[in-house]
Amino acid sequence: MTLKIADHPYTFGRLHLPVAPKCNIQCNYCSREFDCLNENRPRVTSKVLSPQQALYYLEQAMALSRNIAVVGIAGPGDPFANPDESMETLRLVRDKYPEMPLCVSTNGLDLLPYIDELARLQVSHVTITINAIDPQIGAEIYSWVRYNKKMYQDIDAAKLLIKKQLESLTRLRDAGVTAKVNVTVIPGINDFHVITVASRVAELGADILQCLPFYHTKETVFENLLEPSQEMVQEIQDASSRFIPQMKHHDRCRVDAAMMLKLAKSAALPEKRLEYRPYIAVSSIEGVMINQHLGEAERFLIYSMDDRGKCILVSAREAPQAGGGEQRWKELAVTLKDCRTLLVSGAGSSPTKALKTNGIEVIVIEGVIKEVVSGIFSGQDLKELMQRSQIHSGSSNCNGTGKNCG
Ligand code: SF4
Numbered sequence: 001m002t003l004k005i006a007d008h009p010y011t012f013g014r015l016h017l018p019v020a021p022k023c024n025i026q027c028n029y030c031s032r033e034f035d036c037l038n039e040n041r042p043r044v045t046s047k048v049l050s051p052q053q054a055l056y057y058l059e060q061a062m063a064l065s066r067n068i069a070v071v072g073i074a075g076p077g078d079p080f081a082n083p084d085e086s087m088e089t090l091r092l093v094r095d096k097y098p099e100m101p102l103c104v105s106t107n108g109l110d111l112l113p114y115i116d117e118l119a120r121l122q123v124s125h126v127t128i129t130i131n132a133i134d135p136q137i138g139a140e141i142y143s144w145v146r147y148n149k150k151m152y153q154d155i156d157a158a159k160l161l162i163k164k165q166l167e168s169l170t171r172l173r174d175a176g177v178t179a180k181v182n183v184t185v186i187p188g189i190n191d192f193h194v195i196t197v198a199s200r201v202a203e204l205g206a207d208i209l210q211c212l213p214f215y216h217t218k219e220t221v222f223e224n225l226l227e228p229s230q231e232m233v234q235e236i237q238d239a240s241s242r243f244i245p246q247m248k249h250h251d252r253c254r255v256d257a258a259m260m261l262k263l264a265k266s267a268a269l270p271e272k273r274l275e276y277r278p279y280i281a282v283s284s285i286e287g288v289m290i291n292q293h294l295g296e297a298e299r300f301l302i303y304s305m306d307d308r309g310k311c312i313l314v315s316a317r318e319a320p321q322a323g324g325g326e327q328r329w330k331e332l333a334v335t336l337k338d339c340r341t342l343l344v345s346g347a348g349s350s351p352t353k354a355l356k357t358n359g360i361e362v363i364v365i366e367g368v369i370k371e372v373v374s375g376i377f378s379g380q381d382l383k384e385l386m387q388r389s390q391i392h393s394g395s396s397n398c399n400g401t402g403k404n405c406g
Contacts, residue, residue, distance in 0.1 A: 013067035013068045013069055013070070014068075014069075014070040014071075014072060014103075015058065015061050015068050015070070015071050015072070016071075016072050016073065016074050016075070017049065017054040017057065017058065017071060017072070017073055017089055017093075018047065018048055018049055018054075018075060018076050019048065019049055019050070019051055019054050019073060019079075019082065019085045019086060019089045020073060020075055020076065020077050020078060020079045020080075020081065020082035020085060020086050021048045021076055021077050021082065022077045022078070022081040022082050023036065023077035023078045023081050023107075024077075024078055024080070024081035024107070024109050024110055024145065024146050024147065025078070025107050025109055025142055025144065025145045025146070025157075025161060026142060026143040026144050026145075027107075027131075027141060027142060027143075027184075028140070028141055028142065028143055028220060028221035028222045029141075029184065029186065029214055029215065029217060029220055029221075029222045029225075030217065030220060031217050031218070031219055031220050032077070036074060036075035036076060036077060036078065036105075037184070037215060037217070048076065050085070051085055051088040051089040051092055052092070054089050054092070054093075055089070055092045055093065055096060058071060058093060058096075058097075059096075062097075069100075069101065070100075070101045070102075070103055070124075071093055071097075071100055071101070071102055071103075072102065072103040072104060072105060073086050073089060073090065073103075073104050073105070074104070074105035074127075075105075078106055078107050078109070078110070079104050079105070079106050080106055080109070080110035080111050080114060081109075081110060083110065083113075083114060086104070087114060087117065090102055090104075090118075090121050090123065091121065094121050094122070101124040102121065102122070102123045102124060103123065103124060103125050103126065103127065104118065104123060104126050104127070105126075105127040105129070105182070106126065106127070106128055106129075107128070107129055107161070107165075108128040108129070108130065108161070108164055108165035108168045109145060109147060109160075109161055109164050109165075110147070110164075111126070111128065111164070111168045112164060112167060112168050112171060115168065115171045115172060115175050115177065116175060118175070118177055119175040119176060119177050123177060124177075124178060125177065125178035125179065125180055125207075126168075126172055126177055126178070126179055126180070127179075127180040127181070127182055127210075128165055128168060128169065128179065128180075128181055128182070129181075129182040129183070129184065130162070130165050130166075130181050130182070130183060130197055130201060131183055131184050131186070131190055131197075132158065132162065132190050132193055132197065133162055133166070133193075133196060133197050133200045133201075134193060134196070135155050135158040135159040135162060136155065136158075137158075137189065137190050137193050138155075138157075138158025138159075138161065138162055139154050139155045139157065139158040140189050140190075141158070141186065141189060141190065142157050142158055142161060143157075143221065144157050145157035145158075145160055145161050147160055147164075166200070166201075166204055169181070169201060169204040169205055169206055170204050170205060172205070173204065173205030178207050179205065179206045179207055180206070180207060180208050180209075180210065180247070181197070181201045181206045181208070181209050181210070181244075182209075182210045182212055183197055183198075183209065183210070183211050183212065184212050184213075184214050185211050185212065185213055185214055185228045185232065185233055185236055186214040186222065186225065186228075187214070187225060187226055187227075187228045187232065188225065188226075189222075189225070191228065191232060191236065194211060194236045194239075194240060195236065195239045195240050195243075197209075198239075198240035198243045198244050199243045199244075201244065202243040202244040206244060207244075207245070208244065208245045208246070208247050209240055209244045209245070209246055209247070210246070210247040210248075211233055211236050211237050211240065211246070213227055213228045213230075213233050214227055214228060215227060277337075277338055277339060277340035277359065278304055278338060279302050279303060279304055279314065279336075279338050279339040279340070280302075280303045280304075280311075280339060280340065280341045280342075280343065280373050280376060280377070281300040281301070281302055281303075281317075281336050281339040281341070281342045281343070281360075282300065282301045282302075282303060282342075282343045282344075282369050282373065283296075283297040283300055283301075283342070283343065283344040283345070284301055284369060287301060287313075287369070288368065288369060289366070289367065289368060289369065290343045290344065290345055290365055290366055290367055290368075290369055290372060291345050291366060292344065292345055293344060293345055293346040293347065294342070294344040294346065294347040294348070294351055294352075294362065295322075295346075295347070295348060295351070297319045297344070298318070298319050299316050299317060299318050299319055300316065300317050300319060300335070300336065300342070301313055301315075301316050301369070302314050302315045302316065302317060302336075302339065303369070303373045305373075305374070305377040305378075310374070311369075311370050311373040311374045311377060317335050317336070318335070319332065319335070320332050320335065326350070326354060328351075329350070329351045329354035329355060330354065330358075332351070332354075332355065333354065333355055333357075333358035333359075333360060336355075336360055337358075339360055340359065340360065340361065341360065341361050341362075341363060341376060342355060342360055342361070342362050342363070343363050343365055343369075343372060343373070344362060344363075344364055344365075345364065345365070345366050346364055347362050347364055363376075
């Protein structure tokens, strides 16, 4: 597994796995409504995936495009503000794809304790965003830093963050992990300081530097600052290149529409994917509406989602014979063992509970099958769907006859 840093990420496809929602610092250009700006495209909000969902997302991405050649974690917050999720994800990906180059992008505050394991997992490179090495300048860029459950502000926050970032660079070099440094060029704040950052990080063993232009984001401390011109960024790159090689692409991570669908589909999976459950089952009298009580269903329609996000009917399955009490619902759980959700217009508490125990969520709803199924597959908010489709959740609002629920 060799990936030259110059190959990343532009000559290959890069896929970010959004498993890290929290952040441990506050950059004055960042609105936490959106993904971490230090590596991602501005004004994008990712769905957050569990490690298991992230692996599924990657599997889907690999099936869609053989061009995925680097897998990374870069948010939506900071990977090491969510270390359990981030490290578990890296382990799962490494297990499944032993040759896959992995990367991580972080602000560096909590990176140190994980560097040895990152090296063992053969993470090919780590990106640290270092916007200043002078704490006075750092204090203008960061509002606060939270470390070991303690809040730091002003110069103390900047001092602590910079110390951890620079220590991490040295440790990455010692562990043999390639280190990339990102600097956000913020006119009037650190533009004149980037060259000093470049020189210092090069001394500590950083391999490459990327100057990213500051993006103006509403409702942030820096909302009134101007974005740097291309010429300004170019001049800074040229000056910094005396100390360290430059990565010159300004493009941050992109996810195309097909991948957004895969992301939504992955986010809609159970957080712990113990079994592969790609389908949604529906109880319907005529095959258009969800309009049949669970106890009265004689067959269930099984739906999947295609790569364009359209819901497709894949089969119809016979319901177990009425009567037989609990045994009937155990049999139904086997019939629907590859379904994660069952949509019905009514259900009693006994079958709802029995199916839930077997990994099938029963949702009581009335509405057009294709609308509801597509909504669930694409990760739409269930509450919105409930309002639109007059969903009644759970068994308490059971409105069917229920005559066969026993
Ligand atoms: S590191 Fe900065 S830019 Fe990234 S999520 Fe945290 S506050 Fe936002």
